[in-house]
Amino acid sequence: MDMSKSSSLWIWFKCWAVSVSLTGTLLGASIEDVRKQIDPATGKPKDSTTSFSVTGVVSARATVEGNQVLAVIQPVGAAGVPLLISAADAAKIIPRNDVTLTGTLQEGPHGVTALKVKEGSVTLNQTNKAFGSAEPRGVSFFQDASSLEGRYVSLTNVTFVAPKFDGSGLAKVKGEGGEVLIWLTPTLKDRDVPAGAVNVFGVPVKRDGQWVLLAARFLSVNNRTAQTLATKHTCMTCHNPDIKAVGPAYRDVAASYRNDPDAVAKLAAQIEKGGGGKWGVVPMPPLGAKVPVDDRQQLAQWIYGYRWDALLAE
Ligand code: HEC
Missing domain, CATH: 2.40.50.200 (Bacterial OB-fold)
Incomplete structure (x- = not known):
């Protein structure tokens, strides 16, 4: 081993470590770095003073005590860390948003250690980003x-x-x-x-x-069957459950009907008769002649099932 090289590396590291502790902000930290600051034995933060600045995709989320929101931020396909956000910034912390934010590790409600997000520090980079398969x-x-x-x-x-x-x-x-x-x-x-x-x-x-x-x-649990049915009836050439295509994302359609008791009937009517003007200038063709009534009903129920995404994010 080349000693001179490793010792200069060590000096460099020490300077870097000192600069980190002096400023107290670790810019561009990885979520993995932050996870390492949570003691696996106790679940408590090892470091509550450093401000970590991280980027990732929001996955789960719930409103908790004190009008705060508990959410998880993850790197795509890997383990994330909980976040605790005040109501003021909560609108940006919704699932599938890719965000950059700054916070310190604190013990939050119910003993969950979370990155307590500094107010006003959230930047929205992108919406509709997938965070990996489940x-x-x-x-x-x-x-x-x-x-x-x-x-x-x-x-x-x-x-x-x-x-x-x-x-x-x-x-x-x-x-x-x-x-x-x-x-x-x-x-x-x-x-x-x-x-x-x-x-x-x-x-x-x-x-x-x-x-x-x-x-x-x-x-x-019938989600896959319904998706196959939608593919068979060519819905998927214009629609994606999660992302806007020629037609709106089913997630957005379901969110807009989430408090409507007649939602399923209205969605089934759209499939039968088509229509336009709600989501843009392109109308949807009527498909009643091609899609049997039972299938229309099943597809409408499936689409309405995506309302939970919006309800869980409230
Ligand atoms: C040729 C493209 C195309 C196809 C094929 C298509 N859609 Fe659509 N769909 C659209 C467009 C465009 C809109 C938005 C219409 C608007 O702005 O009101 C839409 C809207 C919808 C809506 C929203 C209605 C509302 O009230 O908000 C539902 C539900 C829907 N489609 C279901 C389906 C289903 C189910 C199928 C397959 C059986 C299907 N679509 C096939 C283009 C399509």
């Missing part, structure tokens, strides 16, 4: 989810235990082998839970010493 997991995995902490996961084939959300910010789902708590926004209070079996997407976090899933999205 790793499917069953209920029993949540006994100890430490190996997937901070990762985007789908909890597959579960049903909600209560018929309505109660505003506590928690909901219980059951699947083969037990139950898991889902952490979600209390604004869902009094809404009916999704009907039937669902896959719940989100990020495992340890809340008050227990593994729960901070929710990002609910999709019916």
Whole structure:
């Protein structure tokens, strides 16, 4: 080993480390760097003074105590860290937004260590960015989810235990082998839970010493079947569930109807009769002659299922 080289490297490193601690801001830190500052044994921050400036995509999100928002920021395809944001900046912290922000590690609500975001420090770089595919997991995995902490996961084939959300910010789902708590926004209070079996997407976090899933999205377990049906009926040549194409993203369509009790009927009517003027200048052709009534109904229900994305982000 070349000693002179390694010692000059060491001096360089020391200078860099001193400059970091003097300014107190680690610009362009990676999310992995920030994760390393959380003690794996206790879950508490090792360093609460350095301001980390990070860039990543927002995945799960819920409103929590004190009118704050708890969300997760991830590098695409890798583990993220929780964020705690005040209401003032929360509008930029919605799932699929790619953001740059600055914060210090603090112990947040329910013992979750999070990067407490400095007010006014959030820059929106891009919307609609995917954060990588979900790793499917069953209920029993949540006994100890430490190996997937901070990762985007789908909890597959579960049903909600209560018929309505109660505003506590928690909901219980059951699947083969037990139950898991889902952490979600209390604004869902009094809404009916999704009907039937669902896959719940989100990020495992340890809340008050227990593994729960901070929710990002609910999709019916029939999602793939519906998507195949949509492909067969050429919907996917103009639409994508998540991204605007010739036609609007189904996620945006569902969000705009999220409080409309007649939403499914209206969406089914659009498929039958077509129409324009709501999303742009290009109209949608009528497809009633090609798409049978049962399929229209199924597609309308599937599209409306994407409303949970918007409701969970409230
Ligand atoms: C040739 C392109 C094209 C095809 C094929 C197509 N759409 Fe559309 N769709 C559009 C456009 C454009 C709009 C926006 C119309 C507007 O601005 O009101 C739209 C709007 C919609 C809406 C939103 C209605 C609303 O009230 O907001 C739904 C739902 C929808 N399409 C479903 C479907 C389904 C399901 C299929 C397949 C059976 C399909 N579309 C096939 C282009 C298409």
